[in-house]
Amino acid sequence: MRGTGKAEIFxxxxxxxxxxxxxxxxxxxxxxxxxDSLMVPLSCRPEDFEAFWAGITAAENIxxxxxxxxxxxxxxxxxxxxxxxxxxxxxANSVRRLPDGSWYADNFDGVGFIDALKANGHQIAGRRIxxxxxxxxxASLAYCLAEAGADEIRxxxxxxxxxxxxxxxxxxxxxxxxxQVGEAEPSGMHMAINATPVGMHAGDPLPLDxxxxxxxxxxxxxxxxxxxxxxxxxxxxxxxxxxxxxxxMDFQVRAMSEFFDIEGKDRGHG
Amino acid sequence: MRGTGKAEIFxxxxxxxxxxxxxxxxxxxxxxxxxDSLMVPLSCRPEDFEAFWAGITAAENIxxxxxxxxxxxxxxxxxxxxxxxxxxxxxANSVRRLPDGSWYADNFDGVGFIDALKANGHQIAGRRIxxxxxxxxxASLAYCLAEAGADEIRxxxxxxxxxxxxxxxxxxxxxxxxxQVGEAEPSGMHMAINATPVGMHAGDPLPLDxxxxxxxxxxxxxxxxxxxxxxxxxxxxxxxxxxxxxxxMDFQVRAMSEFFDIEGKDRGHG
Numbered sequence: 001m002r003g004t005g006k007a008e009i010f011x012x013x014x015x016x017x018x019x020x021x022x023x024x025x026x027x028x029x030x031x032x033x034x035x036d037s038l039m040v041p042l043s044c045r046p047e048d049f050e051a052f053w054a055g056i057t058a059a060e061n062i063x064x065x066x067x068x069x070x071x072x073x074x075x076x077x078x079x080x081x082x083x084x085x086x087x088x089x090x091x092a093n094s095v096r097r098l099p100d101g102s103w104y105a106d107n108f109d110g111v112g113f114i115d116a117l118k119a120n121g122h123q124i125a126g127r128r129i130x131x132x133x134x135x136x137x138x139a140s141l142a143y144c145l146a147e148a149g150a151d152e153i154r155x156x157x158x159x160x161x162x163x164x165x166x167x168x169x170x171x172x173x174x175x176x177x178x179x180q181v182g183e184a185e186p187s188g189m190h191m192a193i194n195a196t197p198v199g200m201h202a203g204d205p206l207p208l209d210x211x212x213x214x215x216x217x218x219x220x221x222x223x224x225x226x227x228x229x230x231x232x233x234x235x236x237x238x239x240x241x242x243x244x245x246x247x248x249m250d251f252q253v254r255a256m257s258e259f260f261d262i263e264g265k266d267r268g269h270g
Numbered sequence: 271m272r273g274t275g276k277a278e279i280f281x282x283x284x285x286x287x288x289x290x291x292x293x294x295x296x297x298x299x300x301x302x303x304x305x306d307s308l309m310v311p312l313s314c315r316p317e318d319f320e321a322f323w324a325g326i327t328a329a330e331n332i333x334x335x336x337x338x339x340x341x342x343x344x345x346x347x348x349x350x351x352x353x354x355x356x357x358x359x360x361x362a363n364s365v366r367r368l369p370d371g372s373w374y375a376d377n378f379d380g381v382g383f384i385d386a387l388k389a390n391g392h393q394i395a396g397r398r399i400x401x402x403x404x405x406x407x408x409a410s411l412a413y414c415l416a417e418a419g420a421d422e423i424r425x426x427x428x429x430x431x432x433x434x435x436x437x438x439x440x441x442x443x444x445x446x447x448x449x450q451v452g453e454a455e456p457s458g459m460h461m462a463i464n465a466t467p468v469g470m471h472a473g474d475p476l477p478l479d480x481x482x483x484x485x486x487x488x489x490x491x492x493x494x495x496x497x498x499x500x501x502x503x504x505x506x507x508x509x510x511x512x513x514x515x516x517x518x519m520d521f522q523v524r525a526m527s528e529f530f531d532i533e534g535k536d537r538g539h540g
Contacts, residue, residue, distance in 0.1 A: 003297030005282070005290035005311045012275070017331065020275035027273030040310050041275045041331070048328035055325005058318035061287065061311070 002030055008037040009061050010260060013052075013075070014068035017043040021224070022066050025253055029262070037262060039066075046070065053078055057101070064096040064260045065103075072107075072136055079105035088173060089139040094256050106259055109137050110144030112252030113222065119251065120243055122191070122218055125149030130186045132156050132207045133195030134163040137222060141195050142166055146174035154182035154189060156208075157196075185209035186217060192235075193220045199229035206231055215239030222248060272300055278307040279331050280530060283322075283345070284338035287313040291494070292336050295523055299532070307532060309336075316340065323348055327371070334366040334530045335373075342377075342406055349375035358443060359409040364526050376529055379407050380414030382522030383492065389521065390513055392461070392488055395419030400456045402426050402477045403465030404433040407492060411465050412436055416444035424452035424459065426478075427466075455479035456487060462505075463490045469499035476501055485509030492518060 012023045018041075026039035044052035049071065056062055057078075067075045076082065076092040080102035086092050092105035117124060129150050131142055134157035145153055153170070157163035163181045171179045185208060186192040198207040200223055210231065213219065219235035224245040232242045257263075282293045288311075296309035314322035319341065326332055327348075337345045346352065346362040350372035356362050362375035387394060399420050401412055404427035415423055423440070427433035433451045441449045455478060456462040468477040470493055480501065483489065489505035494515040502512045527533075 003309060003311075004294035005284075005292075006288045007293065007311055009310060009312065014275075018276045022275075023277065024274035038308055038310055039273060040279060040308055041273075041277055042279065042329045043331045044328045045330060048330075051321075051324040052328035053325070054321040055323070055328060058314045058322035058325060059312045060315060060318075061313045 002036055003038055004036055006036060008063050010037065010039045011056060011062055011065045012039055012041045013065055013071055015043045015045065015070060017041045020068060021249065022253065029257065033263065035262060049074055064094065066256060067093050076105050079103040085110065088143055091136055094259055096260055107140055108252045108255040109140035111255050112248045113141050114144045114148050115251035116247035117243065120247065122243065126151050127190040128152040128188060130154045130189045130192040130208065131195055132184050132193065134166040138195035139166055141193065142170045143173065146170050146177035146179060150177050153177060153179040155179060156182055156184045185212045187212045189217065191218045191220065194231055195222050197223065199223050199231055200225065206234065210234040213238045213240055218243065221245055224249060272306055273308055274306055276306060278333050280307065280309045280334045281326060281332055282309055282311045282336045283341055285313045285315065285340060287311045290338060291519065292523065299527065303533065305532060319344055334364065336526060337363050346375050349373040355380065358413055361406055364529055366530055377410055378522045378525040379410035381525050382518045383411050384414045384418050385521035386517035387513065390517065392513065396421050397460040398422040398458060400424045400459045400462040400478065401465055402454050402463065404436040408465035409436055411463065412440045413443065416440050416447035416449060420447050423447060423449040425449060426452055426454045455482045457482045459487065461488045461490065464501055465492050467493065469493050469501055470495065476504065480504040483508045483510055488513065491515055494519060
């Protein structure tokens, strides 16, 4: 049975947290695998974050935390060590407890995205890619696309300065990838990616100029709800291959499960 | 399914927490009733309690906390309001969130004990009772026995000063009950209660002088493991009626479920 006094405790932090999908996904995994573990959705107001995090750290049997909006950057700065994927974007979406009680940060936003693309047969190495959105998730994606061998990235954001800053950082880290700020239109690209929230709500404009899409292009949206955004619908109509947001989440969950060692394989009792 | 982002979150706090039974009991209840709720076992070191509690308070979607050793007194003093049952022993074993975000304390140690006795046909009103143990749980029991109309309580504890202090407090609150410090022997009593941990471990001495038990007496032990303590075994041998600790827990769980309104009946969505 799940949830005894001996249960391994994980927290999913967001504000608000009610819409978060990962608690339900992980608790379902724990149930299916017969693990005595809990993924606990918790929320705190931004002005209470410092007290909240000190309390989470004091709770000695919390083994890991998944972090979502708006706390990825704040939690990253609470960690004593980090994977380069988290350090380069100064953002953590997963942290696990170190033996001294402090936290180790990682970030699987880009990892899940790349793994999902590859699993569905979408090549990244050597490709030219339009990425719309240079915010938190966008930063992780751009680094991982460059790391995966993208030949060229055209980066765009309503905040042009933010796009320029990210392009410079990614270009410095991965000089073989030509990355520059451009317009939200896919001419000459193999792939177009929406890494913004534009499309979550009915009546949202399209995040990029779909009139320039051609049937040989692949169109990717990181939005999970709706499963088929207006962008993906338009791209399908044109004959493009499309990929929705959900597989990115599924592959992130897989990466997080390994990161947290939920089955205890690395601790000798799995 | 249980444990989505919308789940109602309750915490069970103890140090250590692995042995605690209430997380498993409550999560089983949530499962059976199909409630999207979690009872999360958490532990912190005493030197980290202040930070821990500030964090629990900052976690806005935690609706209630069950408290066990060693934090019942510390948590009581964090509350902004309390039921008299908690206030008179300055000890909380359950707290729930008030609309302003602060905590309301209650204590069901004595309630569960009395309810369990009554449910099993053991009368308290008008009875003479030996109670061994004047610690945290013992204090709740003594008040509730006096409140339930016990005619006389003979209170004993290895710490005689502690027993004397509790007897004075209970006597002042319930002047109709004759309560005084005495020996750990049941002569002239209707009921003998062990409210100490003596009997949990193999090789423990008996908590009271069983040679003075007579078949007309009822013997009660608050220890849950082992289910049949050496005291209860001896009492059975003499022909006494006996009551083990588990029903006290079951009736506490019932009282806590109402206190936390786990089915949301008082919130209009049960």
